[in-house]
Amino acid sequence: xxxxxxxxxxxxxxxxxxxxxxxxxxxxxxxxxxxxxxxxxxxxxxxxxxxxxxxxxxxxxxxxxxxxxxxxxxxxxxxxxxxxxxxxxxxxxxxxxxxxxxxxxxxxxxxxxxxxxxxxxxxxxxxxxxxxxxxxxxxxxxxxxxxxxxxxxxxxxxxxxxxxxxxxxxxxxxxxxxxxxxxxxxxxxxxxxxxxxxxxxxxxxxxxxxxxxxxxxxxxxxxxxxxxxxxxxxxxxxxxxx
Numbered sequence: 001x002x003x004x005x006x007x008x009x010x011x012x013x014x015x016x017x018x019x020x021x022x023x024x025x026x027x028x029x030x031x032x033x034x035x036x037x038x039x040x041x042x043x044x045x046x047x048x049x050x051x052x053x054x055x056x057x058x059x060x061x062x063x064x065x066x067x068x069x070x071x072x073x074x075x076x077x078x079x080x081x082x083x084x085x086x087x088x089x090x091x092x093x094x095x096x097x098x099x100x101x102x103x104x105x106x107x108x109x110x111x112x113x114x115x116x117x118x119x120x121x122x123x124x125x126x127x128x129x130x131x132x133x134x135x136x137x138x139x140x141x142x143x144x145x146x147x148x149x150x151x152x153x154x155x156x157x158x159x160x161x162x163x164x165x166x167x168x169x170x171x172x173x174x175x176x177x178x179x180x181x182x183x184x185x186x187x188x189x190x191x192x193x194x195x196x197x198x199x200x201x202x203x204x205x206x207x208x209x210x211x212x213x214x215x216x217x218x219x220x221x222x223x224x225x226x227x228x229x230x231x232x233x234x235x236x237x238x239x240x241x242x
Contacts, residue, residue, distance in 0.1 A: 002065055003029065004028055004066070005028055005029070005064065005065055005156050006027070006028040006051065006062075006063070007063040007066075008024045008026050008027075008047070008060065009061045009062075010025055010060040011023070011024045011025070011047075011057045011060035012057065012059045013047075013050060013055060013057055013212075014058045020043050021047055021057075022043070022211070022212035022213045023213070024047065024060070024212075024213070025060075025214075026207055026217055028156070030188060031187070032205065033182050033188075033189045033203050033204045034189070034190050034203060034204065034205050034206070035192070035198075035199040035203040035207070036192045036193075037193055037206050037208050038209035038210055039210070040194065042211065043212040043213075045192055047209075050062060051064075051190065052074055052079055052158055053069070053073055053074035056070060064077060064155060065078070065155050078154050078155040078156075079158055080152055080154040080157055080158065081149065081158040082142075082145050082158070083145070083162065084161040084162055084163075084164045085165060086142060086144070086165075087145065088133040088144060088145060088148075089133075090133050092132075094120070094125070094128050094129050094131050094132070094133070095116055095129035095130065098116045098119055098120065098144060098147045099115075099116050101152040119147035119148075119150060119151045122181060123146055123147045123177075123181065124143070125147070138166050139166060139174055142162060143174075143177070145162070146178075146181065150185060155187075156187070157188065157190070159190070159192065161192055162178075163175065175198060175201060199220070200220040200223070204219070205217060205218060205219055205220075206220060206223055208223065215228060
């Protein structure tokens with residue numbers, strides 16, 4: 001078994017003449033919280049989409065749990081994604097939204113019920129299973145999306161700007177909740193954000209991206225104290241030390 005849940009080896013992705021990701025090489029340790037930090041168009045979301053299998057690298061290889069996944073379709077990869085706008089089924093209850101992955105796998109009803117209850121307790125939403133998404137706040141909907149993604153026990157959880165639609169107060173509370181959930185479940189998180197403060201506050205390590213390239217990969221304190229590029233320096237200057 002590999003020591004890394006995720007590995008990029010010289011991964012490049014081009015769209016016509018544009019190099020969205022340019023020769024990216026990095027590894028994500030088992031159980032780590034890694035953030036991909038950078039402005040719009042830097043390649044971070046394209047990297048996430050390649051991990052999920054929605055895009056294929058032009059060159060290079062991606063490994064999940066030590067195995068190459070270049071030819072593996074998205075539904076066969078043990079990853080799940082949490083999006084900024086939740087992507088909940090509006091016509092389904094919270095219970096059915098969270099249970100969806102297990103229902104598709106035809107798990108026994110008793111097992112589904114037990115795991116849904118456990119996931120809703122994890123995200124601190126017990127007792128809301130019969131409600132519909134429109135009856136929940138934005139923060140509660142994001143918690144439901146997390147529970148739905150985690151119930152399948154993915155090797156890697158992909159989070160694409162998941163707090164971007166929340167107001168500042170709720171976003172900061174959800175940052176704390178995400179860190180708590182990460183500690184409790186021990187799943188590897190790969191988190192995409194353009195918010196420097198968010199990355200410095202939440203991550204075990206940060207990959208600073210610019211023009212498709214990884215300019216620095218380090219701990220939050222390392223990036224704050226020893227920025228290796230103008231992009232990393234800008235990130236550290238604009239954020240309070242945490």
